[in-house]
Amino acid sequence: MIADEATFARLMVATQAGDRRAYTVLLTEAQSWLERYFRRRVPAPQLDDLVQEVLLAIHAKRATWDEKRAFLPWLAAIARYRWVDHLRRAYRLNEDELGDHDTPEVGEEEAVLARMSLERLFVHLPAGQCHAIELVKIKGLSVTEAATRTGQTESLVKVNIHRGLKKLSALVEEAD
Amino acid sequence: MTPEPNPLIVQLADDLEPVRPIRMAHGFAALALATALTIVAVALWQGLWNGPVAGEAAAIFFVANGLIALVGLASARTVLRMASPRVGSRNDGSRWLLAALAILPVTALLLAVFEGALGSHDHAADGLHCFFAGTASGAAVAAALVFWLRRGAPVAPAAAGFYTGVAAGALGSFAYGLSCPFDTVGHLGIWHVAPVAVSAVMGRVAIPALIRW
Numbered sequence: 255m256i257a258d259e260a261t262f263a264r265l266m267v268a269t270q271a272g273d274r275r276a277y278t279v280l281l282t283e284a285q286s287w288l289e290r291y292f293r294r295r296v297p298a299p300q301l302d303d304l305v306q307e308v309l310l311a312i313h314a315k316r317a318t319w320d321e322k323r324a325f326l327p328w329l330a331a332i333a334r335y336r337w338v339d340h341l342r343r344a345y346r347l348n349e350d351e352l353g354d355h356d357t358p359e360v361g362e363e364e365a366v367l368a369r370m371s372l373e374r375l376f377v378h379l380p381a382g383q384c385h386a387i388e389l390v391k392i393k394g395l396s397v398t399e400a401a402t403r404t405g406q407t408e409s410l411v412k413v414n415i416h417r418g419l420k421k422l423s424a425l426v427e428e429a430d
Numbered sequence: 431m432t433p434e435p436n437p438l439i440v441q442l443a444d445d446l447e448p449v450r451p452i453r454m455a456h457g458f459a460a461l462a463l464a465t466a467l468t469i470v471a472v473a474l475w476q477g478l479w480n481g482p483v484a485g486e487a488a489a490i491f492f493v494a495n496g497l498i499a500l501v502g503l504a505s506a507r508t509v510l511r512m513a514s515p516r517v518g519s520r521n522d523g524s525r526w527l528l529a530a531l532a533i534l535p536v537t538a539l540l541l542a543v544f545e546g547a548l549g550s551h552d553h554a555a556d557g558l559h560c561f562f563a564g565t566a567s568g569a570a571v572a573a574a575l576v577f578w579l580r581r582g583a584p585v586a587p588a589a590a591g592f593y594t595g596v597a598a599g600a601l602g603s604f605a606y607g608l609s610c611p612f613d614t615v616g617h618l619g620i621w622h623v624a625p626v627a628v629s630a631v632m633g634r635v636a637i638p639a640l641i642r643w
Contacts, residue, residue, distance in 0.1 A: 272448030281439040306438055313442045315583035315643070317449040318514045331515035335585035427512070427519045427586040 383418030491613035502600030513582020538619030557621035568602025587638035595633020
């Protein structure tokens, strides 16, 4: 069971005041939350690195959370930002580790998560851009393989990735 | 059950120091200070036009400068909020205000088309001076907002750069506009709005690299 909004907010208030025990719990819970958040949108071998990047970002930017605002939208915005950054840097992977970790989870937390999920960003992308990013940046196919799979030319795959990532970057904060 | 913390978490917890959370009020204070300093600098450099208090200013002087100031404030508020990120944060208000501001240059251009050359009655030479001075006058506001964003965690650097440019251009143009005695829609709509557009482009291009984290 991952901490809920109220628990996260309480822990973050204590964290900003310098409470190390609260901070340890907060980061541990955030780690679980992030692993679930990224699970379907990051190849498994890269998941730990990305989660750790976000944990470092939380540490560096912990003063930017305002206790008058909800914690999870703040965390999700940082997670999205790091994820888009990660996609830009992602190198081709040989293995495709996606697909087997998509165990559906239910409940109120899941509904909150869904609202801020990474999937919501893809809704705003044209199908061509969406497929190109999914195949090359997330599933690790080569541009040639993605072109064959989607019926796009290789140039178009590259253009779609470039434009799609640019658009994702612009949507990090706005899309809910 | 809470799992065992990983080594990174242990290390981060060991490094934890208390922090003072970012407060919007501090950002507004920095913005107000930068704007006030700009107005003081303009007053010392050019002197403020006393037309408005003497009852000599046309209504468009108040409408145009009021709208420009409002665009600057709304955009600056957007930037200040961007330092503390969250999902679902939209900037629709600032966009609509920018659209409203566009009415001024559109009106000026329509008047130019229907009434003759823009320069003949709208002081083109002085206009260039207002454009450059208004643009330069945004420097303090731009610096304050970039400083604020660097303290924060902007997750939309391109948008943050754009709105920083808009805010700097608008508040700079407003400050310089207090010294400008030309109160026609042609002059104000072109030369006092142009700094907003140019600063927006400059902000969009130059600022993201300064605030990325």
